[in-house]
Amino acid sequence: MTIQASETVTDGQLFIHGKSLPAATGETRAVMNPATEEVICRVAWGTVADLDQAVSAAQGAFDSGAWPGLTFKERGKLLLRIADAIEEHAEELALLESLDVGKPITFTRGFDVPAAADLFRYYGGMVETLEGAARPAGHRSMSYTRREPLGVVGLITPFNFPLNLAVNKIAPALAAGNTVVHKPAEQTPLSTLRLAEIMFEAGLPAGVFNVVTGDGSTVGARLAEHPGIRKLAFTGSTAVGKRLAATAADTLKRVTLELGGKGANIVFADADLDAATQWAFQAAFFNTGQFCMSGPRLLVQRPVYDEMVERMAAQADAVPVGDPLDPQTILGPLAHRAQLDRVAEYVSIARAEGAKLRAGGSAGIAGQPDARGFYFQPTVFSDVTPQMRIAREEVFGPVLTITPFDTDDEAVAIANSSPFGLAAGLHTSSLRRAHQVAARLEAGIVWINSWAMFENTTSFGGYKESGYGRELGPEGIEEYLQVKTIVVNTE
Numbered sequence: 001m002t003i004q005a006s007e008t009v010t011d012g013q014l015f016i017h018g019k020s021l022p023a024a025t026g027e028t029r030a031v032m033n034p035a036t037e038e039v040i041c042r043v044a045w046g047t048v049a050d051l052d053q054a055v056s057a058a059q060g061a062f063d064s065g066a067w068p069g070l071t072f073k074e075r076g077k078l079l080l081r082i083a084d085a086i087e088e089h090a091e092e093l094a095l096l097e098s099l100d101v102g103k104p105i106t107f108t109r110g111f112d113v114p115a116a117a118d119l120f121r122y123y124g125g126m127v128e129t130l131e132g133a134a135r136p137a138g139h140r141s142m143s144y145t146r147r148e149p150l151g152v153v154g155l156i157t158p159f160n161f162p163l164n165l166a167v168n169k170i171a172p173a174l175a176a177g178n179t180v181v182h183k184p185a186e187q188t189p190l191s192t193l194r195l196a197e198i199m200f201e202a203g204l205p206a207g208v209f210n211v212v213t214g215d216g217s218t219v220g221a222r223l224a225e226h227p228g229i230r231k232l233a234f235t236g237s238t239a240v241g242k243r244l245a246a247t248a249a250d251t252l253k254r255v256t257l258e259l260g261g262k263g264a265n266i267v268f269a270d271a272d273l274d275a276a277t278q279w280a281f282q283a284a285f286f287n288t289g290q291f292c293m294s295g296p297r298l299l300v301q302r303p304v305y306d307e308m309v310e311r312m313a314a315q316a317d318a319v320p321v322g323d324p325l326d327p328q329t330i331l332g333p334l335a336h337r338a339q340l341d342r343v344a345e346y347v348s349i350a351r352a353e354g355a356k357l358r359a360g361g362s363a364g365i366a367g368q369p370d371a372r373g374f375y376f377q378p379t380v381f382s383d384v385t386p387q388m389r390i391a392r393e394e395v396f397g398p399v400l401t402i403t404p405f406d407t408d409d410e411a412v413a414i415a416n417s418s419p420f421g422l423a424a425g426l427h428t429s430s431l432r433r434a435h436q437v438a439a440r441l442e443a444g445i446v447w448i449n450s451w452a453m454f455e456n457t458t459s460f461g462g463y464k465e466s467g468y469g470r471e472l473g474p475e476g477i478e479e480y481l482q483v484k485t486i487v488v489n490t491e
């Protein structure tokens with residue numbers, strides 16, 4: 001699969017055992033550009049038979065030692081070479097991601113692709129540090145531990161960060177010595193399919209990384225039940241995650257679940273309001289709000305509440321929305337039509353619940369009635385109570401709700417009233433308050449006077465119904481390793 005300067009994309013195929021293949025049934029599906037509603041290309045549409053073939057290829061690569069049998073140095077070097085290869089194809093991958101997802105090119109060039117390369121480098125460098133431990137075990141024996149790969153791991157990813165959420169799993173899984181079968185989201189498979197080719201061309205042995213596109217309910221469900229898969233790493237909705245955990249229990253495969261979120265972002269009256277406004281905007285609207293770790297619930301202390309409502313509405317009205325390939329664009333369209341319908345429905349619900357519309361509220365781009373694409377205006381609601389559905393349920397779109405509070409205790413109680421617990425944030429000039437409140441928030445990651453600052457080392461994951469397991473950082477690779485203890489008789 002390639003992309004030409006004219007932005008035409010060749011059709012995609014499954015990637016199994018180092019080869020691009022059609023689906024066994026010959027079926028293909030159209031992939032759409034959400035900014036134009038035009039078909040970009042077609043991709044092979046896999047079924048359970050294709051998935052089973054991919055698992056066999058990955059099992060073969062594991063059992064033969066083609067990957068886990070490499071020395072740590074060889075394995076690490078290959079991951080570094082993959083990082084270089086991603087950088088060599090950076091412009092192509094950034095364009096593919098922007099065309100497929102509707103992400104502004106400024107972000108795919110500046111974040112998605114460089115972050116993917118960096119993460120291969122980070123985990124590639126970690127391979128040689130995977131030490132075991134020598135332990136005294138009484139006067140007649142000693143023991144030592146080995147940290148071993150699990151075998152074939154299955155990955156399932158959503159549509160919103162196709163490249164990054166895949167690489168968050170692929171890089172540590174491979175660094176730990178596992179082989180992989182990946183099912184990308186139905187709507188956005190292009191960057192992963194291209195990544196598979198790039199990794200193979202960089203020298204990854206056949207069968208170590210395989211991609212099968214297809215429906216979640218068939219191909220994805222088969223990954224969860226397949227007895228040959230030793231671990232399932234899933235990112236997606238809480239509803240699907242719960243179902244997968246139940247299915248995976250039959251074979252007792254390990255599961256990590258990165259699920260939905262509804263982050264609370266707290267602005268105290270002593271905060272730097274200029275900075276808080278910028279961070280709060282990014283928290284709510286980055287990636288057109290299709291960001292699991294977004295902060296769509298803005299909680300504002302009453303003395304600065306009216307001012308923050310005005311500031312957020314003004315920002316929403318002013319942000320450049322439009323063509324993702326225009327470097328000036330900050331917000332692109334939603335990634336697919338069902339997303340647009342979902343956002344429109346939640347905006348109607350919020351209005352019916354009595355929330356006050358302060359900005360946006362309609363599909364399309366303000367002032368461009370003829371624009372095509374799955375656009376929704378950045379939308380701000382004030383006077384939102386914690387009980388409203390718009391404040392409780394995940395919208396996954398460009399919709400911010402603003403709720404007033406009086407005391408620190410009240411802010412913490414509202415923030416923690418959500419069933420989700422993925423991300424949270426707070427803005428204050430008091431060091432003591434910052435750390436006290438951060439410790440009380442039920443979320444896997446808390447940002448103080450910022451939002452969504454990430455490094456390779458910043459591990460994240462869910463509390464409560466946002467899932468379990470961690471990605472990134474040293475914790476990220478532990479999810480793909482198991483410990484063996486070997487005991488030596490010293491008598």
Ligand code: NAD
Pocket residue numbers: 156157158159160161165183184185186214215216217218219220221222224235236237238240241243244257258259260261291292293394396422462466467
């Ligand atoms: P989704 O759950 O509908 O789909 C995610 C993936 O699961 C897709 O590949 C899909 O094909 C597959 N799938 C669907 N049904 C399946 C089934 N029955 N068995 C196996 N696989 C199945 O989610 P989505 O709409 O693509 O993504 C949005 C959701 O993902 C939001 O809830 C968002 O918060 C969440 N998300 C979480 C994180 C995180 O890190 N916690 C990151 C991004 C997105």
